[in-house]
Amino acid sequence: MTYLTSLFAGLLFGLGLIVSGMVNPGKVQSFLDLAGAWDPSLMLVMGGAIAVGLVAFTIAKKRAVTFIGEKIDLPHGTKIDVRLVAGSALFGIGWGLAGFCPGPALVGAGMGLSSAFIFVAAMIAGMLLFELIEKVRRPK
Amino acid sequence: MSIAWNAFTPWSALTGGVMIGLAAAILILMNGKVAGISGILAGVLKPFNRNGYWRLSFLLGLLIAPTVYGCFSPLPVLQIDAGVGRLLLAGLVVGLGTRYGSGCTSGHGVCGLSRLSVRSLVATLTFMGAGFVTVFVVRHILNW
Numbered sequence: 001m002t003y004l005t006s007l008f009a010g011l012l013f014g015l016g017l018i019v020s021g022m023v024n025p026g027k028v029q030s031f032l033d034l035a036g037a038w039d040p041s042l043m044l045v046m047g048g049a050i051a052v053g054l055v056a057f058t059i060a061k062k063r064a065v066t067f068i069g070e071k072i073d074l075p076h077g078t079k080i081d082v083r084l085v086a087g088s089a090l091f092g093i094g095w096g097l098a099g100f101c102p103g104p105a106l107v108g109a110g111m112g113l114s115s116a117f118i119f120v121a122a123m124i125a126g127m128l129l130f131e132l133i134e135k136v137r138r139p140k
Numbered sequence: 141m142s143i144a145w146n147a148f149t150p151w152s153a154l155t156g157g158v159m160i161g162l163a164a165a166i167l168i169l170m171n172g173k174v175a176g177i178s179g180i181l182a183g184v185l186k187p188f189n190r191n192g193y194w195r196l197s198f199l200l201g202l203l204i205a206p207t208v209y210g211c212f213s214p215l216p217v218l219q220i221d222a223g224v225g226r227l228l229l230a231g232l233v234v235g236l237g238t239r240y241g242s243g244c245t246s247g248h249g250v251c252g253l254s255r256l257s258v259r260s261l262v263a264t265l266t267f268m269g270a271g272f273v274t275v276f277v278v279r280h281i282l283n284w
Contacts, residue, residue: 005170006194009166010201011208013163013175013246018209018216020156026219030147032268032275037144041153044248048157054164061255064239065172072172073143074255077242080262083263087240088248088263090233092270098230098279101245102238103177103202105231106222110203115220119231120219127151 001068014107019046023107025099032096162253167198176247177202178238251266
């Protein structure tokens, strides 16, 4: 059951990325281009998603288990540090450079686009590099 | 700043946004998990992760979305300006940055802001700010 609900959530998320235009790097970069011809569409993508998300997470915060009895796993980190800010800044640079963030890149790969495959392969390499750096810095 | 009214697509943006919000709602209210795509992907990269199947099925859903969409309507043509070098560099820093920053547009931007997390607000303002600056430098200073 949990696999079915997460499969459906992934599918709906992906369809939302396509419908909203967020999957298109050119549209994302037009949103990020404040000095050019600015396309504000992505503000509405965020707004629509957060409007629904606010309701869902308000319900989730009040419950211990989900509607099908799974444990609710909410993040509890509140720390605002160099790691968070530097990491997010790096992510923003990559997002601006290619116009892809992780979700749309995976959907692009699902379209069979070689550019998306290249981006996803490099992104996975970056994630593995993070694991490697952390292992070297903090051996267990 | 000038607004590109001809490129502005308010209704499809809002509709797609609501679909993304519903997907995040299903994942938190059924599976009890946050729809943070970079975190979900990083989780399947760890070997021997016994709790990884919900992640794989979520990612599978994302990957098959274009095929399902294509059954009803022609897929949009994506405009991708970046060449191989820029895609590789961008992918690498997105992979590194989302791990150090513990999230991306979905985890911090959608789910984190919906949880009213200050940490996610700081992350979202940071990556959006960095995205604005990067596109400004690339398009208006370097003229790539």
